[in-house]
Amino acid sequence: VVKLxxxxxxxxxxxxxxxxxxxxxxxxxxxxARDRPLVVLHGAGSFGHPGARRFGLTGPPEGRNDRVRGAAIVGTEVRRLHLAVLRALVAAGANPVSAPMATHVLQREGRPVDIDLKPFATVLERGAIPVAFGDVVPDDRWGFSILSADTLAVALATELRPDRVLFVSDVPGVLEPARPGPPRIYPELSEETLRRLRPGAAGVDVTGGIVGKVAAMQAIARAGIDAGLISGLSDGRLARALRGERVYGSWWSAGSR
Structure with missing residues (x-):
């Protein structure tokens, strides 16, 4: 599983x-890596986060009456990025199949309570790459809420049992909190790392930022699967990681605490 x-x-x-x-x-x-089974997920970035904040989709409605409108607008925005990702994969010679989650997930107060992942296995069995993304999905208490691609990565790891889950970011790994000298990363992640991190350590966004990402990696490792956070700005690093190399980055090893 690769999450861009x-x-x-x-x-x-x-x-x-x-x-x-x-x-x-x-x-x-x-x-x-198209000769091996692969799932691709992607976040929304500047295609979805501003709208999610504007319409309050990251928390309870709090009396707002424009949540349905916000879900429609933000869902449309993130699909523009999704189409760009699909086009790039096709141009590169891959065979992606769009796998949007809006009609396959029900959340309760921002957390999945019912999720259907069978379409991913079906697409993989046919030799294609299912591609999903962080999206606005139905919520039985809030109307609509955000399903992050990180949360989806955890669910897919548990269901599909991949060799590893790769989170591809604009940073080389999980950065240590501000300290004198050049930035340093945690090469190995643990519960102690989570305790040391604080909101804002490397940016907080509507899907939980770096703390939420590390918590997702912890859940994946507890399921017995390696999880790595690597830079997508370094040419070839993702390709090497897809070949099984333990490239430079931050890793939460399978089964470790």
Whole structure:
């Protein structure tokens, strides 16, 4: 399972600000692994996060009456990025099949309570690459809420049992909290790492930021699967990781605490 972060595919400070050259290169690296089963997920970045904040989709409605409208607008915005990802994969020679989750998930207060992942296995059995994304999905208490691609990665890891889950970001790994000297990453992640991190350590977004990502990696490792956070800005790093190399980055090893 590969999750392409919105931070590497887009410039988050813009509005729908795609990084086309980076997307094309990452698609090419993914295409090198087309001889093995692979699921691709991607975040929303500047295609979805601004709207999610604007319409309050990251929490309870709190009296707002524009949530349905917000779900429609944000869902449309993130699908523009999704189409760009599909086009890049096709251009690179891969065979992606769109697998949107809006009609396959029910959440309760922002957490999945019912999720149907069978379509992923069906697409994989036919030799294609299912591609899904963080999306706005029905919520039985809030009307609609955000299903993050990180949350989906955890669910897919548990269901499909991949060799590893790769989170591809715009940073080389999980950065240590601010300290003198050059930035340093945690090469090995653990519960102690989670305790040391604080909101804002490497940016907080509507899907939980780095703390939420590390918590997702913990859940994946507890399921017996290696999880790695690597840079998508380093040419060839994703391709090597897809070949099974333990490339430079932050790793939560299977079964470790």
């Amino acid at each position: 972060g919105g931070s590497v595919l887009t410039r988050k400070r813009g509005v729908e600000a795609l990084r086309p050259k980076i997307l094309a290169r990452l698609a090419g690296e993914i295409a090198t």
